[in-house]
Amino acid sequence: MKALRLKLFQETACYKKPFASKVAETYPLPPYSTVKGMIHALLRADRFIPMRLSVQGEYEAKLLDYQRHYFFKKRDVAAFPLILDGIQDESFSYDANEITTMPIYTHLLYRVDLLIHVEAEKEVLERVIHAIETGENHYSLGRWEDLVRIDEYKIVQVDELDEEKDLRYYAYIPHHLLDIDIKHIPYELPWKYEVVNGVRKWEKVNVGYVRKGTTAPEGACIDEDGELVFFHL
Amino acid sequence: MKIELRMGEWMVTMGLVGLYRVFEYGLRKGIIDPQHRQSVSIHPQGLELETEVLPQLPRAYFLYLIDEYSVAKRDGERLRHYLGQAKKENSFSTALSSIKKTITDAGKKIQKYFPDEPVEQLFETLKSVKKPEQLEQLEQCIAEFQQLLSKEAINEKLTLNYFKAAVLKSFFGQVSFLNVSNNNLDLEGHIERFQADYIIPVQYDLQFEHVFRSASTENEVLHFLDEHAEYGPFKALKRAWRKKKLPQMREEMSALYECMLFSGHVAFYNFEEMIFSPIGVSTSNAFNFNWNLQDKQPKPISSLAKLVLFFAPAGAAIYLKKEGFQEQNEYRMYAGFVQSDAAFSEILQKNNHLKQMKQQKDPFDRIVSKLVQSVTKEANYVVDHLFFLEFSSDYDSKKTHLHYYHLPLYLARYFVEYPGKLDYVHYDYREQFIQDVLRGVDPARVIYQYLRDCIENGRSHIGPYIAVRERSRIIQLKRGGKEMEKTDKRVYALYRCGQEIRKALEQAGSPKTADHYSASPSKKIIAIAYRLLNAAKAGDRKSFLDTLFRLHMSADQPISPLFLNALHERDLDFPAVANAFIAGLLSQGGQGEQEEVVS
Numbered sequence: 001m002k003a004l005r006l007k008l009f010q011e012t013a014c015y016k017k018p019f020a021s022k023v024a025e026t027y028p029l030p031p032y033s034t035v036k037g038m039i040h041a042l043l044r045a046d047r048f049i050p051m052r053l054s055v056q057g058e059y060e061a062k063l064l065d066y067q068r069h070y071f072f073k074k075r076d077v078a079a080f081p082l083i084l085d086g087i088q089d090e091s092f093s094y095d096a097n098e099i100t101t102m103p104i105y106t107h108l109l110y111r112v113d114l115l116i117h118v119e120a121e122k123e124v125l126e127r128v129i130h131a132i133e134t135g136e137n138h139y140s141l142g143r144w145e146d147l148v149r150i151d152e153y154k155i156v157q158v159d160e161l162d163e164e165k166d167l168r169y170y171a172y173i174p175h176h177l178l179d180i181d182i183k184h185i186p187y188e189l190p191w192k193y194e195v196v197n198g199v200r201k202w203e204k205v206n207v208g209y210v211r212k213g214t215t216a217p218e219g220a221c222i223d224e225d226g227e228l229v230f231f232h233l
Numbered sequence: 234m235k236i237e238l239r240m241g242e243w244m245v246t247m248g249l250v251g252l253y254r255v256f257e258y259g260l261r262k263g264i265i266d267p268q269h270r271q272s273v274s275i276h277p278q279g280l281e282l283e284t285e286v287l288p289q290l291p292r293a294y295f296l297y298l299i300d301e302y303s304v305a306k307r308d309g310e311r312l313r314h315y316l317g318q319a320k321k322e323n324s325f326s327t328a329l330s331s332i333k334k335t336i337t338d339a340g341k342k343i344q345k346y347f348p349d350e351p352v353e354q355l356f357e358t359l360k361s362v363k364k365p366e367q368l369e370q371l372e373q374c375i376a377e378f379q380q381l382l383s384k385e386a387i388n389e390k391l392t393l394n395y396f397k398a399a400v401l402k403s404f405f406g407q408v409s410f411l412n413v414s415n416n417n418l419d420l421e422g423h424i425e426r427f428q429a430d431y432i433i434p435v436q437y438d439l440q441f442e443h444v445f446r447s448a449s450t451e452n453e454v455l456h457f458l459d460e461h462a463e464y465g466p467f468k469a470l471k472r473a474w475r476k477k478k479l480p481q482m483r484e485e486m487s488a489l490y491e492c493m494l495f496s497g498h499v500a501f502y503n504f505e506e507m508i509f510s511p512i513g514v515s516t517s518n519a520f521n522f523n524w525n526l527q528d529k530q531p532k533p534i535s536s537l538a539k540l541v542l543f544f545a546p547a548g549a550a551i552y553l554k555k556e557g558f559q560e561q562n563e564y565r566m567y568a569g570f571v572q573s574d575a576a577f578s579e580i581l582q583k584n585n586h587l588k589q590m591k592q593q594k595d596p597f598d599r600i601v602s603k604l605v606q607s608v609t610k611e612a613n614y615v616v617d618h619l620f621f622l623e624f625s626s627d628y629d630s631k632k633t634h635l636h637y638y639h640l641p642l643y644l645a646r647y648f649v650e651y652p653g654k655l656d657y658v659h660y661d662y663r664e665q666f667i668q669d670v671l672r673g674v675d676p677a678r679v680i681y682q683y684l685r686d687c688i689e690n691g692r693s694h695i696g697p698y699i700a701v702r703e704r705s706r707i708i709q710l711k712r713g714g715k716e717m718e719k720t721d722k723r724v725y726a727l728y729r730c731g732q733e734i735r736k737a738l739e740q741a742g743s744p745k746t747a748d749h750y751s752a753s754p755s756k757k758i759i760a761i762a763y764r765l766l767n768a769a770k771a772g773d774r775k776s777f778l779d780t781l782f783r784l785h786m787s788a789d790q791p792i793s794p795l796f797l798n799a800l801h802e803r804d805l806d807f808p809a810v811a812n813a814f815i816a817g818l819l820s821q822g823g824q825g826e827q828e829e830v831v832s
Binding site for chain 2: 062184196197198204
């Protein structure tokens, strides 16, 4: 099968966990929903486009950032706080009954390298490539401010792995591929949602976060350049 | 009914550990009926809970916490400690004032809630104690006070107040019995509130799920809802389903929220600040934290998840931690937890271990060291995925400090190969050092602080040298851990250089002339150490070497080629070179033997 391989780099990133509001904790690698979100944003999609993903990567360190956050106390507020750093002599005021601020700790991953494989219809992959080549905005993965540098995009041939091979990166490996000997940290990663009663109801994927150097399990795939692939579906 | 509670996010795992501890305690103390012995069982993925035991948990919860944080025990220990000090004549007065303070503080609280107790009389006797000769009288006073404090009702009330304010407040908002309006409740009142606010909703919700699954007609469902019409969520459902048929109900059921923490359960509650304040935010005051500015139940959770989270304080190890150095420090209450990629039984065991060590006030490095040693027998992998989590949270100021301490393989190796090496480092700096290391931060900044402290207070101590050496070892291990001995030797040689220079300066002494004032050698050494330390902190190699050359010239000593590392950093980095030398410069002789002991 063919897949689009993306090699990405982020100076810092926070893939926020759903419950961590007062302190933004991060997943060690972007969950599938985040990657799916980036690709959908590239395609300017207004509905779900079927695809399969494989997410691998590593980061150098974790650090803490202390950020001022704005809290909206009402649904409709007159003012909207834009970031005005760097805009001289601009003053920004807001009604304290509508908006308040609080500093919040954010956990950040530092120097993140990512290897992502996307399998979808050929036409979809071509549109992604077109969007990358002609994009006018910056690309981000995770939060809007988590800029991403696209170091490589390439359509590769992916086949089943038939020899023994060790993981070059940390990886999310879906549960059905993991055997009992493979040590991993279990995660329930969000994938896609439907809106129920105005709230997103997520379809989750059970995966194991597996460290690099581990021998890849049976059933894994490999691309034409020898990179391992673990599709989540 | 049996339900499965799976581990997941750390707060859920923490809650499950707490639930199990409380259950175990309840069984041991006979609070939980022995017939429920099998009601909570450990599974690799978490716990299995027999819901019949639920009504017995609140009493066990409170008695567990009362036992854990007993004011009688705590104040008793403190008073015994002060009494020990009071027995030494020179520390009598300080000990006496501490004793008086402890007794007066607690005594006033007793007076408030138990006006009939003879506290005033005790105060009078205590007031009359002034001199060391009255030690016997003082002992008598303390004994009487302890007896008073140990009365069940008094201990219960004061301890309840304490853990509500000091412990539970960092986990929850003003929910249930934590609301200020419930401050006058006694133990039974607390238990009742817990039952009503946490246990009954779980029972109702689970029954509802069961009834709904097994119902063959809509009347069965409506009848059930009718029976429990006083329960808020059911009231709303009843109103909505009054005229609906079962298939319609089923359709609408699937549109009800599902619990985000324990999937498969219906969610009538929301994950927000008051339910778990360390990471939750208020729903009504932080719309933009929710997807699509949702305001009702943006993060739906079940009553079951709410209950499990309520057990989290019993699952964590609670301790006071000093943050900052010297005068700029602050004590904060922290909750600690060990999370690891392992079966639930192992996580439970590790956390029991952590709690026990924290109670013995073991320093952090020793705790890590001990925990790691029990782990390394297994595959190295496990070590890599052991991590400590601690947080300090304050509901009032809405602020949380949450730290993750991951244990990479090289650090695990360090703790296994060099256990107890940091013992000679001053407690405050050791804690900071180890936390920096666990966070992946270079602990050099701690060493700078430590050296500065030594200079300012004229302390001569082997500690800074040990800290420099251990830092080098850690860096070496990070790089692959070859030539450890050589590095050790280099650090030691630099330290010795510092000592030699100090000796030479001291021997040269100050010229004794009547006309000129000349500073004593020790003052000169302090001034030089300051200059060197400032250069080191600023990373100013040139200034450091400049001072170093002058120093060697004035002492008429040859310069070791090891100092070249300050420039090329081939064998040691600049902070290591500088700090090892300064540590030597500050250390006074007679420590050679000590060094052998700690190497």
